[in-house]
Amino acid sequence: MRLFNYFFALLILGSSSGCSESSSDRSTTSYSPNAHTTSNRVADIRFPEPITGGNRGEQDQYIAYEHFLTAELPAEEVEPVFHKLQLLCQQEMEKKCTILHSSLRNDEKPYGRIHLRIHPTGVDKIIDLASKQGGVIQRETKADDLQDVIIDSQKRLEMLLQYQSRLIELEQKSASDIDTLIKVAERLASVQSDIEYSQGKKAKLLKRIQMDVVEIELHSKSYTSFWSPILDSLSHFGENLSDGLSEAITAIAYLLPWMLIALFVFYLIRIIWRKTRT
Numbered sequence: 001m002r003l004f005n006y007f008f009a010l011l012i013l014g015s016s017s018g019c020s021e022s023s024s025d026r027s028t029t030s031y032s033p034n035a036h037t038t039s040n041r042v043a044d045i046r047f048p049e050p051i052t053g054g055n056r057g058e059q060d061q062y063i064a065y066e067h068f069l070t071a072e073l074p075a076e077e078v079e080p081v082f083h084k085l086q087l088l089c090q091q092e093m094e095k096k097c098t099i100l101h102s103s104l105r106n107d108e109k110p111y112g113r114i115h116l117r118i119h120p121t122g123v124d125k126i127i128d129l130a131s132k133q134g135g136v137i138q139r140e141t142k143a144d145d146l147q148d149v150i151i152d153s154q155k156r157l158e159m160l161l162q163y164q165s166r167l168i169e170l171e172q173k174s175a176s177d178i179d180t181l182i183k184v185a186e187r188l189a190s191v192q193s194d195i196e197y198s199q200g201k202k203a204k205l206l207k208r209i210q211m212d213v214v215e216i217e218l219h220s221k222s223y224t225s226f227w228s229p230i231l232d233s234l235s236h237f238g239e240n241l242s243d244g245l246s247e248a249i250t251a252i253a254y255l256l257p258w259m260l261i262a263l264f265v266f267y268l269i270r271i272i273w274r275k276t277r278t
Contacts, residue, residue, distance in 0.1 A: 062147035065120070066213045069127055073134035075110050075220040081133045082112035082218055088129055089114075095122030096211065108232070112218035117211045130216045137219070150205050157198040164191045 073081060082104050089097040101115040118126060131139075167188050174180040233240075 062145060062150055062209060064144045064146050064208045064213075065123075066142040066144075066215070067123055067127065068138070068140040068142070068215050068217075069130055069136065070138040070217045070219065071130050071134045072137050072219050072221050077133060078110035078112050078218050078220050079104060079106060081130065082114065084133075085114050085126065085129060085216060088126065089116050089118070092118065092122050092125070095119040097122060097126075100213075110218075110220045113216070115213070115215045117213055119210075120212045123212050123214055126214055126216070130218070134218075146205060146209055150202075150209070153198060153202050153205060157195065157202060160191060160195045160198060164188065164195065167191060 071081075082102075086099065086102065089099055095118050097116060097118040099114065099116045101113075103113050105111045116126070127139075167184055171181065171184045171188065174184060
């Protein structure tokens, strides 16, 4: 009976510490005896010193950076520069460059966009390649301070590990009480799921502050030469002519009834005016 009361005291402690988590935000993990050993090893994990590059100091260890660049190029150079950026990212294995999203549009006004993640020391090389190929329209750097989020995540993980160790002690003491043992095992499985979810969130935050995000947009110049607009107009002459004729026919169809009405009113007014003169 004492063990049973001790078990419920732990449950109250776990709920007050915020150990419960919505099941929609994580995958459920079944409990196994090997989970104790794995989680004990996780207890020794601490946040490593963040990877920084360039002119960053210790005050930036919890800062996540995003870089935005918009460049304007001649229309025929958008695609080659786009492929150069992709190739450079693939070659920067030491910088752990990863393309998150890329798109290329080849039409009258080519457009390219690359969204990638790279080590801070490799950002300048990517930016320089895009900016040297054409004129820079806009360049922006955004910094997000994740210190509070990271510290809270670490504290939550340590709290969960402490709670798990207490449950393990209770499990060992209640070996002869089957009902209490089953309830403790269920609670251990839930806590293990919470721990794995917190570990995944922590790893994601670490990667965010250790790696920079770069987004590059390549626009084609609106004016390239004197003859370019003229040639474009000639190439679409037939299409524009047919569109103009169709719009003219539509306008005539709308105006014709009103013209007949106006003509009738004109003759009516003329007849009345002649009668008044006579």
